[in-house]
Amino acid sequence: MHSTVSDGTDTPGELLDRVKQAGLALFALCDHDAVKGSRELMTLRRESDPCFLPGVEFSCRDEQGEYHILGYGYDPDAEPIQRLVRGGHAMRMNKLSARLDFLKTAFGFEFSEEELQALYAMDNPGKPHLGNLMVKHGYAASKDEAIRRYINKIFLANEYLRPEKAVQGILAAGGVPILAHPSFGSGDQLVVGEEMEARLRRLMDCGLRGVEGFYSGFTAPLRAEILALAAKYDLYVTAGSDYHGRNKPIRLGDTGLTPETPWPEGLYRFLERVGLNLRA
DSSP: OOOTTTTOSSOHHHHHHHHHHHTOSEEEEOOBTOOHHHHHHHHHOOTTSOEEEEEEEEEEEETTEEEEEEEESOOTTOHHHHHHHHHHHHHHHHHHHHHHHHHHHHHOOOOOHHHHHHHHTSSSOOHHHHHHHHHHTTSOSSHHHHHHHTGGGSOOOSOOBOHHHHHHHHHHTTOEEEESSTTBOSTTOBOOHHHHHHHHHHHHHHTOOEEEEEETTOOHHHHHHHHHHHHHTTOEEEEEOOOOGGGSOOOTTOSSOOTTSOOOHHHHHHHHHTTOOOOO
8 A cells, every 4th residue: 555655645643443344454664765644654553553664665676677666564763774764865856857847848838946845755756646747737637647758758867775685675674575566577578477477586586485376456367376376486475556646546455365365375475574463
């Protein structure tokens, strides 16, 4: 799940309320390149509330493509995770400046000083925030159109976090590094078959511990492939919806994991690793 700390539309407190209303027993907040929301939820949560895992999602890239690396169960105050967060935030702010300059130069799109200050004051401003602002000014009919027709046209400097750095930082902070929605690469790229297995093996060599086997955007064949690879390599398995509030048409808690779904061994082992034994 994502909150207003990154590109969601619910505050951490509102997420907690929605989780309780939905009847979920366990949830995690995985804001992009940020742990502020998880720290807030750890303070807000009461003993009678659903179980919570601090999470984070780092956007990474190397010579082989793009990856989103999830971290679960880390210490949010640990310097290794804080170092990653600071680096991720700096890169996002650089991208924001570059995108604003590009939109003004290429298309003549301008925003007020007050709007610019609000953007730069955000924890992690991204494409959705800029897209929504463009819709407000009538530069695009929708957020998706703003991103597709305008924002994505800019070629950004080759500045990114390497996946091994994210994995190592999560491990050093006591967390569990997981490959998010493994089948999806850059843009509309679909990673399957030998390419998927090779990518997974490379990341395992860096210390990756598991895969997101249940995901709202997975088809049954994609899910089956990831779960088979998790069993083959004895990896942890997680389930995530990628809920963003109003920014994406995804229902809270929709992971593809239903009450009738048999749980793979990797999911039980992941929960045990983070202190929850649900085998009973």
